[in-house]
Amino acid sequence: MQNLRKHLWRLLANTRTLAYRNLLKTWHNPDQLLDVVVQPVLFMLMFSYLFGGAIAGSVHNYLPTLVPGILMQALLAAATGSGSLINEDLQQGVFQRIKALPISRLAPLLGQLVADSLRLLLAATAAIVTGYLIGWRPAAGFQWVIIVVGLDIFLGWTLSWIFVLYGLLAKRATMVESMSLMTMLILIFLSNAFVPVHTLPPLVRFLVKINPVSYVITASRTMLNHGYWSTSAWVVLLAGIVVLLLFIPLTVFVYNRKD
Amino acid sequence: MNSETAVQVVNLTKKFGDHAAVNEVSFTIKRGEIFALLGPNGAGKTTIIKMLTTLLKPTSGTVRLCGYDVQKEPDRVRALFGLTGQTAAVDEALSARENLLFFARLLGLSTQAARTRAVELLQEFSLEAVADQPLETYSGGMRRRLDLAISLITRPAIIFLDEPTTGLDPRTRQQMWETIRKLVAAGATIILTTQYLEEADALAQQVAIIDHGKLVSLGTPAALKRKVNKRKLLLTVANPTQANAARRLVKAVLKEPVQRTGKQIMASLSDVNDVATVLNQLKNEGIIIANLEIKQASLDDVFFAMTADKTSKEGK
Numbered sequence: 001m002q003n004l005r006k007h008l009w010r011l012l013a014n015t016r017t018l019a020y021r022n023l024l025k026t027w028h029n030p031d032q033l034l035d036v037v038v039q040p041v042l043f044m045l046m047f048s049y050l051f052g053g054a055i056a057g058s059v060h061n062y063l064p065t066l067v068p069g070i071l072m073q074a075l076l077a078a079a080t081g082s083g084s085l086i087n088e089d090l091q092q093g094v095f096q097r098i099k100a101l102p103i104s105r106l107a108p109l110l111g112q113l114v115a116d117s118l119r120l121l122l123a124a125t126a127a128i129v130t131g132y133l134i135g136w137r138p139a140a141g142f143q144w145v146i147i148v149v150g151l152d153i154f155l156g157w158t159l160s161w162i163f164v165l166y167g168l169l170a171k172r173a174t175m176v177e178s179m180s181l182m183t184m185l186i187l188i189f190l191s192n193a194f195v196p197v198h199t200l201p202p203l204v205r206f207l208v209k210i211n212p213v214s215y216v217i218t219a220s221r222t223m224l225n226h227g228y229w230s231t232s233a234w235v236v237l238l239a240g241i242v243v244l245l246l247f248i249p250l251t252v253f254v255y256n257r258k259d
Numbered sequence: 260m261n262s263e264t265a266v267q268v269v270n271l272t273k274k275f276g277d278h279a280a281v282n283e284v285s286f287t288i289k290r291g292e293i294f295a296l297l298g299p300n301g302a303g304k305t306t307i308i309k310m311l312t313t314l315l316k317p318t319s320g321t322v323r324l325c326g327y328d329v330q331k332e333p334d335r336v337r338a339l340f341g342l343t344g345q346t347a348a349v350d351e352a353l354s355a356r357e358n359l360l361f362f363a364r365l366l367g368l369s370t371q372a373a374r375t376r377a378v379e380l381l382q383e384f385s386l387e388a389v390a391d392q393p394l395e396t397y398s399g400g401m402r403r404r405l406d407l408a409i410s411l412i413t414r415p416a417i418i419f420l421d422e423p424t425t426g427l428d429p430r431t432r433q434q435m436w437e438t439i440r441k442l443v444a445a446g447a448t449i450i451l452t453t454q455y456l457e458e459a460d461a462l463a464q465q466v467a468i469i470d471h472g473k474l475v476s477l478g479t480p481a482a483l484k485r486k487v488n489k490r491k492l493l494l495t496v497a498n499p500t501q502a503n504a505a506r507r508l509v510k511a512v513l514k515e516p517v518q519r520t521g522k523q524i525m526a527s528l529s530d531v532n533d534v535a536t537v538l539n540q541l542k543n544e545g546i547i548i549a550n551l552e553i554k555q556a557s558l559d560d561v562f563f564a565m566t567a568d569k570t571s572k573e574g575k
Contacts, residue, residue: 017364024361025352028393093348097409100312102337103365 011104018098018111022085023118036081036119040074040127047194048134055195063136068148068220069193071127072213075156076188078123080180082116082160083167087176090168090258099256106252113160120153120160140227147229148220151236155216158240161247168254187213212239264326265290265417265448266311271320273306273472280306282472283320288450288465290416293443295463296452303472304452305345308421311450312342324417340417341410345425348406349394355381355405356390362409380408384438400431407438418442420451424458436462460484468565475565486564492528492537495550505546512537528553 026032047066052059089095089112098108128145138145163180170176190204191213197205208214219232266288273281281303288294296304309315311322313333322329329336342348349358356377363373381387384404394402403423410418420439424432439462443449453459459466460480468476468483476483492513496505499522506524510517513533517526528534534553541548 013367014365017361021350021353021361024357025350028352092351093344093346094350095348096314096344097342097348097362098365100314100337100340100342101362101365102334102367 007104011107011110014103014107015110015114018107019114022112022115026115026118033119033122036074036078036123037126039077040070040123041130043073044070044127044130044134051194060135063131063134064139064221064225065196066194067127067131067136068217068224069188069191070131071124071149071152071220072156072193072216073184073188074123074127075120075152076159076184076213078116078119079156079160080163080177080184081119082113083163083165083170083176083180084173085116086112086164086167087170087173091173105256106248109164109252109255113157113164116160117153117157120156123156124149124153139225140223144223144227148223151233152216152220155236155240158243158247161244161251165247165251165254168251168258187211191217193217212236215239262326263290264288265292265324266294266450267321267323268307268311269321271307271310271322272318273303273310273315274318280472281310281317284467284469284472284474285320286465286467286474286477288448290448291443291446292465293439293449293451293463295459295466296450296469297454297456297459297466298452298469299454302469304469305421306472307469308342308419308450308452312340312419313337338413339415340419341413341415342419343403343406343410343421343423345421349402349409351394354391354393355386355397355408358394358405358409359412363412366413368412376412380411384408400427400434403427403431403435407435411442414445415447417448417450420449422452422454425454432458470565490528490531491554492526492534493550493552493554494524494537494548496522496524497547497549501546504544505541505548508540508544508546509537512540522549 044066047070048059048062052062052066056062056065086109128149163176163183166179166183167176170179190207191211192208193213197208197214200208215232216236219230219236222228222230222232264287266286268287269285271281271284272279284303284307286294296307298304306315310317311324311329313329313336316330324336324339327335327339349355350361353361359377359380360373363376364370368376378387381390384407386401386404386408389397389401394405397405407420407423423439424435427435436458439449439451451458451462463480466476466478466480466483467474476486478486492509494505494509496502502519502522502524506517506519509524509526513526513528515527515529517524519525531553534551538551
């Protein structure tokens with residue numbers, strides 16, 4: 001018991017130091033954050049003004065459908081960044097040095113991902129603020145916006161672990177980026193994020209229905225527009241926990257096996 | 260294993276597939292000693308260092324640092340050593356001070372203790388003036404100094420230096436040697452890898468020659484040099500027509516096989532005093548030389564000698 005407490009305490013202290021290092025790096029190179037902020041703004045503007053009329057009759061009518069979709073897309077894009085960042089770190093000699101220190105084996109990855117939640121928060125904020133500025137209003141009130149953002153960030157964070165695994169397994173950072181981009185595009189476009197599902201051919205409709213991102217978006221819409229925590233929301237929370245239980249040990253194992 | 264032993268390596272082997280990168284290597288290092296792993300690129304030096312520092316799992320064999328088994332008690336072992344890798348392992352995005360603070364905190368120092376130690380090390384390694392500048396402005400030598408400073412934060416008992424002077428200019432190399440000697444004087448045990456015979460000679464009490472993953476030779480630098488007495492005399496004659504006459508003369512004096520390529524004559528030289536005789540006789544014969552050089556045994560020669568020795572023994 002004493003021993004466990006000591007280990008946990010060390011894990012917390014090491015994680016804090018490593019997360020601080022990552023934030024310090026971002027502080028020195030803030031341009032790293034540019035993509036996570038600019039992308040949701042651009043996509044929100046493009047999708048609403050280009051497709052709003054065609055899909056929902058008007059820009060204003062499309063926004064309640066679109067905002068949860070762009071929010072999730074922004075979070076997925078920000079989550080893929082974790083993979084590239086870890087891959088960059090591996091190419092530096094500093095990775096070896098950190099691994100040879102008497103620190104908790106989980107701390108280097110956890111430190112990075114704790115720091116990365118800042119990227120997720122920024123991406124979510126950019127999406128929500130842009131939506132608000134072009135006329136979107138959450139029908140169920142702002143408290144539900146906070147709950148949705150919280151749930152979406154949680155899911156984005158759990159998915160970061162999968163992208164980090166990509167980052168650890170790929171040979172080059174460019175590989176990570178193209179793999180992550182493909183995964184992200186498939187997940188977001190083969191979902192109900194931007195289009196009404198009933199317009200899709202049967203096979204695509206089936207794929208969209210089993211896509212976990214569709215559950216997140218359905219749950220988000222229910223909360224934002226009607227103000228209640230649906231079964232979909234429980235599914236998302238549970239799926240996130242399952243992903244974490246599977247991927248944290250796997251990713252840490254791969255990280256520590258790497259030389 | 261007594262308390263005087265810092266590192267004990269027994270039958271250490273690492274296989275990648277069928278290929279043995281490190282093959283049954285054993286050695287013991289006493290406390291306060293400088294131990295050099297000498298070998299060409301790809302000989303397995305870095306692989307050995309990685310296994311000694313818990314970064315790589317051995318296929319077989321055991322490694323103990325101050326009595327602790329690296330595989331059974333990796334956490335205890337990691338607290339014992341400092342490691343400076345082949346490429347400067349510093350965080351490029353942080354300043355020197357931030358690097359030191361970051362690693363000090365990870366090593367368990369309190370914020371205040373980390374600050375004090377960082378200042379001490381910055382002073383010791385003459386990095387105070389540039390402590391808060393981005394690392395992009397640093398020279399190779401400054402990076403190496405910072406790298407070493409990070410390894411010394413907790414004043415570890417054992418320090419691993421993987422090719423600490425590769426790529427450094429001669430002056431910076433001298434400074435690095437001085438630093439290494441100071442560390443040993445302060446009680447540390449040092450394991451370094453190098454490609455340079457000269458470096459092992461200048462620093463180490465014990466040298467292990469590694470080739471193709473095997474320990475080819477182990478001993479003091481002097482013993483090593485006695486084993487490979489491969490000094491060479493190189494003569495260049497001014498007039499090509501005199502080259503053959505010069506070759507015959509050198510052969511007669513040195514009683515060793517002599518090679519001639521164009522104007523250049525090369526022969527093994529066991530006694531340096533023979534050079535005087537060669538020069539005198541050349542002068543008497545009226546042969547004019549353009550250049551004279553005595554080449555010390557290079558690492559290539561050492562390897563050649565060691566491996567040639569072994570194959571002939573194996574043949575018998």
